Amino acid sequence: MKVTVIGCGYLGATHAASMAELGYDVLGVEIDSGKRESLASGKVPFYEPGLEDLLATHVASGKLRFTDSFEEAGAFGEIHFVCVGTPQRHDGLGADVRYVDAAVESLAPHLGEGALVVGKSTVPVGTAERLAARIAELAPGVDAELAWNPEFLREGFAVEDTLRPDRLVFGVASDRSEKVLRDFYAPILATETPVVVTDFATAELVKVSANAFLATKISFINAVAEVCEAAGGDVVDLADAIGHDDRIGRKFLNAGIGFGGGCLPKDIRAFLSRAGELGVEDTMSFLRQVDDINLRQRSRVVQIATTMLGGSVARSRIAVWGAAFKPESDDVRDSPALSIAGQLHLRGALVSVYDPKANDTARAMFPTLDYAESALLAARDADLLLHLTEWPEFRLVDLGVLGETVRNKLVIDGRNKLDAQAWRDAGWTVRGLGRP
Known part of the structure; x- marks a missing residue:
C-alpha cells in the first residue's frame, strides 16, 4: 500500500x-x-x-x-x-x-x-x-x-x-x-x-477530550498546591498519596508552573469555543478556570521571585534553566518557562536563559533575552536561579561549583524535581510550589 x-x-x-x-x-x-x-x-x-x-x-x-x-x-x-x-x-x-x-x-x-x-x-x-x-x-x-x-x-x-x-x-x-x-x-x-x-464526531471529540482532561488534572493539582502553601502542606506527598488510587493515578499530578506547548493550551480553548458554537458552552465553562489556573502559575512564580529579591526584580540577575515547555523537546510554543523569563525581563531583570535544546527556538521568539551556552554560564553572578524545565542535567549539576558561580544561593524549583534537601545542605534557600 x-x-x-x-x-x-x-x-x-x-x-x-x-x-x-x-x-x-x-x-x-x-x-x-x-x-x-x-x-x-x-x-x-x-x-x-x-x-x-x-x-x-x-x-x-x-x-x-x-x-x-x-x-x-x-x-x-x-x-x-x-x-x-x-x-x-x-x-x-x-x-x-x-x-x-x-x-x-x-x-x-x-x-x-x-x-x-x-x-x-x-x-x-x-x-x-x-x-x-x-x-x-x-x-x-x-x-x-x-x-x-x-x-x-x-x-x-x-x-x-x-x-x-x-x-x-x-x-x-x-x-x-x-x-x-x-x-x-x-x-x-x-x-x-x-x-x-x-463515527466522525466521536473520533474528533476523543482527542480534544483527552487533552482537556489532562489539562484539568494539571490545573487541579496546581490549585491544590496553592492551598498546601497556605496551610503548610506538601503537594508532592499529597499527589503521591492520591495517586495510589487507581481511579486517579499519579501521572499528570505534578504541581509546578503549568502546561504549555502547541496542544493542550490551544486545544482546551478550541474545545470551549466549539462548545459555544454548539450551544453548550456553560457545560464546558470549567475549562476557562483550567486555563486561568494554568496561566496564574506563571504570574505566581514572578511574584515569588519578586518577594525573594526584596520586593523588586529590577536590575537583579536571574538565571532561568529551561525554555522548552517540557524536556526532550525544543518546542517553546506557549512555554511557561519562556513566559516567566519574559515577564521578569519586562520588569527590569537581567535574565540569562539556558536550555539544552531550545536556545535557538527560544531566541527566535524572545530575541531580547540573553542566552547562555551552559547551565553554569547562565548562573554566573545570579541573584536568583529558576529551575523551569526539568531536563535531567539540571538535577546532576555540581552544587559546589554552582554555589561558587552565583551571587546568592536562592532557587525557585518551578517543577518540584530538584533534591531540595541536598540543595539546602549545600546552603541554598529553596522555594518550590506547594511545598514547605
Whole structure:
C-alpha cells in the first residue's frame, strides 16, 4: 500500500518516517520549501528523540521521499494522511482549520479510484463531516472516502507513540474504510493494540477530550498546591498519596508552573469555543478556570521571585534553566518557562536563559533575552536561579561549583524535581510550589 502524508511538520514528519519504518512506500507533501529540502536531506528541522535517525534511514533507502505536488500525491497514494496544523485563531479561541481545508481541497481533485483520505489533525467536531462532503464534490466518480484517525503523540516520545500506540481510534462512515485502516495498521494491531471504531464526531471529540482532561488534572493539582502553601502542606506527598488510587493515578499530578506547548493550551480553548458554537458552552465553562489556573502559575512564580529579591526584580540577575515547555523537546510554543523569563525581563531583570535544546527556538521568539551556552554560564553572578524545565542535567549539576558561580544561593524549583534537601545542605534557600 502506497501512502502519502500531507503536511510534514511535527506530526506529519513523525508519521511519515514511522510508516516507512513499518515497510510502506511513503510520499510526504510539504509546501514549505525550506522544510521540504531539510527533510529530503534526512534532517529534521526540530528536535524529537530518535526521529532524525529514522528519517535519514528511510530517505536513504528510498522508502520515504518528499514533494510539493498534490497531483503527484494523488497519483501515488492509496491512503492519504492529513497532518497539517490547526493553530489557535488570531481573532478568537477557536482552531484555525484553513490549512486542513486547503490540504483536502488541493488533494481531492487528484484522488485515485477508491482512495481513502485520513484526517489526523486535531479539529473542531463537525470538520470531518464537512470535509467528507467536500471530497465528494471535488472528486466525483472515484468513490473516495474520508476517515478520522486522531493522533495522541507526546513530544519527546512521538516515534514510540506512533509505532507502539496505547490505542487507535478509527472514525469511519463505512465498513470499507474500517477495513482499509485495519489492513494498513496490521503490523501495529498484531501487538494487540486496542482499537475503538466509531463515527466522525466521536473520533474528533476523543482527542480534544483527552487533552482537556489532562489539562484539568494539571490545573487541579496546581490549585491544590496553592492551598498546601497556605496551610503548610506538601503537594508532592499529597499527589503521591492520591495517586495510589487507581481511579486517579499519579501521572499528570505534578504541581509546578503549568502546561504549555502547541496542544493542550490551544486545544482546551478550541474545545470551549466549539462548545459555544454548539450551544453548550456553560457545560464546558470549567475549562476557562483550567486555563486561568494554568496561566496564574506563571504570574505566581514572578511574584515569588519578586518577594525573594526584596520586593523588586529590577536590575537583579536571574538565571532561568529551561525554555522548552517540557524536556526532550525544543518546542517553546506557549512555554511557561519562556513566559516567566519574559515577564521578569519586562520588569527590569537581567535574565540569562539556558536550555539544552531550545536556545535557538527560544531566541527566535524572545530575541531580547540573553542566552547562555551552559547551565553554569547562565548562573554566573545570579541573584536568583529558576529551575523551569526539568531536563535531567539540571538535577546532576555540581552544587559546589554552582554555589561558587552565583551571587546568592536562592532557587525557585518551578517543577518540584530538584533534591531540595541536598540543595539546602549545600546552603541554598529553596522555594518550590506547594511545598514547605
